[in-house]
Amino acid sequence: MIKSIAKKEFISTLRDRRFMALSIIVLLLLLAATVVGLHSYNTLQAERDAAQQTVNDQFANSEDRHPHRMAHYGSYAFRPKSSISFLDFGMDSYTGASVFMEAHKQNSANFSQAQQSSSLIRFGEMTVAFVLQMLIPLLIIFLCFGAFTQEKETGTLKILLSQGVSLRQVAWAKVAGYSKVVALVVAPAMLLASALLFGKGGFDLSGDVLVRLLLFIGSYLVYFFIFIVLSVVVSALHQRSSTALVMLLGIWILCCVIIPKASANLGATLYTTPTKAQMDADVHEEVAKGIDGHGSGQDERTEALKQELFKKYKVSSIEKLPVNFDGIRMAAGEEHSTQVYQEHFDELTDIFRKQNRISEYASFLNPYLAVRHLSMGMAGADFDHYVHFQNEAEQYRYNLAQGLNNIQTTRLKYGDKETRLSSDTWKEFQPFVYETPQAGWALTNHIVSFIALFMWLALVSLVGMQLIDKTKIA
Amino acid sequence: MKKFWILIKFEWLNFRADKGLLILTILTLFAGLYGIYYGTTEINRQQENIAALDVLTEQNIEELKAKYPNGTDAGDIGYYHTTFAVNHPDSWASLSLGQRDVNPYYIKLRLLNLQSQLYDTENINPLKVLSGNFDLAFVLVYLFPLLIIGLCFNILSVEKEQGTLPLLLSQPIGLPLIVGAKLTFRMMLVLGMALLLSVVAMVWGQVSPDMRVAFWLSVVVLYCLFWFGVAFVVAALQKNSAFNAITMLGVWLLLTIIIPALLNVYIAVKQPMPQALELTIKQREVVHGGWDKPKRETMDKFFALYPQWTDTTEIQGRFAWRWYYAFHHLGDVAVADLALDYQEGLQARHQLVEQLNVWSVPVNVQTIFNAMAGSDLPSYVSFLQSATQYHDSLREFYYPFLFNQVNFTNADYVNEPRHSFTSSPDFATVHAGLYKLALSVLLVFAVGMLLFRRIKASVK
Numbered sequence: 001m002i003k004s005i006a007k008k009e010f011i012s013t014l015r016d017r018r019f020m021a022l023s024i025i026v027l028l029l030l031l032a033a034t035v036v037g038l039h040s041y042n043t044l045q046a047e048r049d050a051a052q053q054t055v056n057d058q059f060a061n062s063e064d065r066h067p068h069r070m071a072h073y074g075s076y077a078f079r080p081k082s083s084i085s086f087l088d089f090g091m092d093s094y095t096g097a098s099v100f101m102e103a104h105k106q107n108s109a110n111f112s113q114a115q116q117s118s119s120l121i122r123f124g125e126m127t128v129a130f131v132l133q134m135l136i137p138l139l140i141i142f143l144c145f146g147a148f149t150q151e152k153e154t155g156t157l158k159i160l161l162s163q164g165v166s167l168r169q170v171a172w173a174k175v176a177g178y179s180k181v182v183a184l185v186v187a188p189a190m191l192l193a194s195a196l197l198f199g200k201g202g203f204d205l206s207g208d209v210l211v212r213l214l215l216f217i218g219s220y221l222v223y224f225f226i227f228i229v230l231s232v233v234v235s236a237l238h239q240r241s242s243t244a245l246v247m248l249l250g251i252w253i254l255c256c257v258i259i260p261k262a263s264a265n266l267g268a269t270l271y272t273t274p275t276k277a278q279m280d281a282d283v284h285e286e287v288a289k290g291i292d293g294h295g296s297g298q299d300e301r302t303e304a305l306k307q308e309l310f311k312k313y314k315v316s317s318i319e320k321l322p323v324n325f326d327g328i329r330m331a332a333g334e335e336h337s338t339q340v341y342q343e344h345f346d347e348l349t350d351i352f353r354k355q356n357r358i359s360e361y362a363s364f365l366n367p368y369l370a371v372r373h374l375s376m377g378m379a380g381a382d383f384d385h386y387v388h389f390q391n392e393a394e395q396y397r398y399n400l401a402q403g404l405n406n407i408q409t410t411r412l413k414y415g416d417k418e419t420r421l422s423s424d425t426w427k428e429f430q431p432f433v434y435e436t437p438q439a440g441w442a443l444t445n446h447i448v449s450f451i452a453l454f455m456w457l458a459l460v461s462l463v464g465m466q467l468i469d470k471t472k473i474a
Numbered sequence: 475m476k477k478f479w480i481l482i483k484f485e486w487l488n489f490r491a492d493k494g495l496l497i498l499t500i501l502t503l504f505a506g507l508y509g510i511y512y513g514t515t516e517i518n519r520q521q522e523n524i525a526a527l528d529v530l531t532e533q534n535i536e537e538l539k540a541k542y543p544n545g546t547d548a549g550d551i552g553y554y555h556t557t558f559a560v561n562h563p564d565s566w567a568s569l570s571l572g573q574r575d576v577n578p579y580y581i582k583l584r585l586l587n588l589q590s591q592l593y594d595t596e597n598i599n600p601l602k603v604l605s606g607n608f609d610l611a612f613v614l615v616y617l618f619p620l621l622i623i624g625l626c627f628n629i630l631s632v633e634k635e636q637g638t639l640p641l642l643l644s645q646p647i648g649l650p651l652i653v654g655a656k657l658t659f660r661m662m663l664v665l666g667m668a669l670l671l672s673v674v675a676m677v678w679g680q681v682s683p684d685m686r687v688a689f690w691l692s693v694v695v696l697y698c699l700f701w702f703g704v705a706f707v708v709a710a711l712q713k714n715s716a717f718n719a720i721t722m723l724g725v726w727l728l729l730t731i732i733i734p735a736l737l738n739v740y741i742a743v744k745q746p747m748p749q750a751l752e753l754t755i756k757q758r759e760v761v762h763g764g765w766d767k768p769k770r771e772t773m774d775k776f777f778a779l780y781p782q783w784t785d786t787t788e789i790q791g792r793f794a795w796r797w798y799y800a801f802h803h804l805g806d807v808a809v810a811d812l813a814l815d816y817q818e819g820l821q822a823r824h825q826l827v828e829q830l831n832v833w834s835v836p837v838n839v840q841t842i843f844n845a846m847a848g849s850d851l852p853s854y855v856s857f858l859q860s861a862t863q864y865h866d867s868l869r870e871f872y873y874p875f876l877f878n879q880v881n882f883t884n885a886d887y888v889n890e891p892r893h894s895f896t897s898s899p900d901f902a903t904v905h906a907g908l909y910k911l912a913l914s915v916l917l918v919f920a921v922g923m924l925l926f927r928r929i930k931a932s933v934k
Contacts (some may be wrong), residue, residue, distance in 0.1 A: 055562070117738070119844050
């Protein structure tokens with residue numbers, strides 16, 4: 001009986017020409033979004049790869065220079081796109097693509113896509129994730145709003161129940177039938193996306209990307225299932241199709257349009273973001289309390305450092321030290337300023353995390369937010385991946401500066417500002433390479449959304465179905 | 475005419491009795507008020523932040539005065555002194571924040587080469603800017619159409635489904651009058667709310683009372699009329715409520731999300747912006763290359779641009795500030811073409827949007843709002859240009875000290891130029907947009923009329 005109800009829903013949906021037309025439109029949009037996403041991914045990735053290659057070559061082949069000159073010359077980190085970010089751009093269009101890494105200073109990530117776009121970009125971007133998050137639920141609503149109301153309106157529900165099945169069984173049967181229909185729309189696009197991903201990476205595709213892709217697809221399947229059950233439940237609770245539909249559309253608007261924006265805005269209102277100018281001024285003030293690497297002033301801390309070295313090497317003057325004091329002072333200054341910068345950077349990301357937490361917890365009110373965060377996380381286009389990249393760039397910057405300070409300490413004499421080391425010296429430094437963190441790491445950052453998604457699954461399956469039992473059949 | 479008012483009166487009674495509609499209307503009203511609150515607090519915050527920049531500049535000057543009590547080489551000041559180029563919000567910005575959250579509204583400047591400083595970003599939470607601003611423009615552009623859809627999707631179909639349409643038509647009134655009266659009632663309600671919210675926003679935000687008051691209100695009225703036109707067209711198809719709801723939401727989705735997203739893709743492909751990364755790499759290469767080049771070569775190049783300083787003496791020794799700033803400036807000169815190209819690329823992208831927004835009325839309206847509020851991309855580009863001019867004036871101020879080798883004393887700070895820029899509205903865009911908007915409204919109502927004539931009214 002249950003199987004035949006499911007089959008009936010499946011077949012009658014396929015016969016519905018209006019639904020078929022909508023499905024084809026959604027499928028086409030999905031395919032278009034895949035192609036468009038891949039194109040945009042390739043363009044940006046090629047741009048950034050080329051830029052990274054250029055700066056790496058420039059650094060390795062720099063002219064003969066004083067090492068500290070080289071530290072100011074610095075290098076750039078261009079953020080590579082994560083390989084499955086062509087499915088979900090996430091925040092990538094709003095995060096900077098290039099970080100200048102120089103001595104003494106932590107710079108902002110500049111040139112986001114949004115800064116190079118007109119306000120049109122604020123209407124949203126055509127990505128696979130957009131279609132999956134917003135359009136498929138709408139399709140599901142259209143598919144399911146009449147699940148029970150139509151049977152009530154035509155009087156067939158009573159006949160059905162007289163066959164000895166319970167309301168709950170009918171509901172599950174319908175859910176099964178509709179799930180099959182949705183799978184039919186979604187599967188081709190998912191397969192294409194996977195094929196493109198594998199085609200791109202070749203056979204040496206890492207297992208990690210596969211895990212990310214599976215989690216990505218998995219969370220969407222749960223999300224669709226939640227919407228199917230939700231729609232069937234709402235349909236069962238209403239007497240008329242039109243009221244069920246209006247109710248469902250209202251839920252969709254609230255979940256997909258209003259709450260995401262309101263929660264992000266609320267977060268920003270509750271926790272004030274400090275300006276970059278103020279942050280820089282604070283950093284400057286605190287750095288001034290430490291050792292001045294360039295050593296124009298004679299301060300106590302420099303003096304203490306000097307005495308410490310004298311003791312260590314058992315000498316009495318800077319000239320007699322076996323190491324170059326300039327380099328050591330520079331390294332001490334760098335260590336201090338980096339620490340101050342990092343403290344402020346961590347404070348800032350902490351404020352952003354607090355702001356974002358409002359949206360994360362709103363996932364318990366709204367499955368759309370849960371799947372959006374999970375999807376961004378798996379695509380490597382969320383806030384944590386961005387911060388991870390910034391921290392990696394900062395780590396590289398620090399090591400580069402200290403490496404060059406070390407060269408100054410060991411290969412140059414005190415007070416030597418003239419000597420230029422040969423170009424080969426710069427080849428000792430490894431270029432900046434960014435590795436996307438593991439899928440497990442990405443998942444732990446979204447544990448709240450993950451729980452929220454499964455809470456929704458449980459909520460609609462248990463509580464929703466319980467409500468169905470109590471409905472009256474007029 | 476009397477029948478018309480009777481119909482309106484009963485629509486009002488119907489509306490009052492329908493709790494769902496009442497809640498929807500009140501929700502929209504609150505969303506509008508929140509939008510106004512959010513917009514004004516956001517702009518106030520930006521204004522406060524801008525005001526705080528003056529304090530930072532003063533602190534920096536005090537610090538330098540203490541560091542160099544007897545004055546010093548202007549090169550030291552140019553290196554350690556920071557000042558700001560600021561983009562003050564227009565008084566209308568709180569109604570439509572536009573791109574003001576994505577693009578920095580101030581730029582920290584030193585006398586060093588401009589191109590390494592011009593594109594530094596403000597602290598931005600990417601999730602927040604991704605989600606966008608809940609300002610009045612958002613409420614009007616996105617949510618008001620949804621309210622109109624909620625009020626109008628079953629304007630005719632509900633009478634059929636409840637079986638009251640035959641009763642109504644048995645009276646001496648025609649179908650057009652019924653639909654007309656129903657639409658009029660809803661228009662009065664929606665327009666009343668939209669205009670009320672707009673006026674509240676104008677008063678709350680203390681906007682400058684100029685031509686824009688009339689422009690804003692006309693855009694709001696026309697935009698609402700456009701969506702009523704859509705409702706009119708859909709009602710003319712004489713389908714059931716479910717079909718109407720899906721169709722109208724489909725139109726909304728198409729116009730506010732899908733078409734804009736597709737246009738965005740088209741523009742990105744048509745007008746790629748590879749200049750940014752190229753520019754940032756090249757300016758560093760040229761500026762740092764300055765250290766390795768013979769000083770004479772650098773100075774000759776610089777003097778070719780600034781012949782007024784040519785007579786200055788030959789540079790002795792390892793380092794001189796005037797040489798340092800000369801090669802910094804030559805770094806800017808070397809990428810001037812790329813920088814111009816970048817700005818022109820941004821302008822071209824905006825112009826493409828202006829051409830293509832005929833395809834989506836919401837995009838057109840958002841463009842008008844942002845143009846009125848001076849919060850769109852072109853006003854950011856103007857700010858970049860203004861900041862560039864400010865940097866020029868800073869160089870002009872410091873060059874006499876540097877090249878005549880005059881000591882920079884504590885009395886000289888007050889003469890340093892300060893920057894102020896307020897984004898101005900772009901009326902050309904507003905006019906063009908209004909014209910297009912009016913045409914869209916006419917078009918959609920014409921189609922509706924045509925359909926009402928063509929499709930026979932059925933009472934079932």
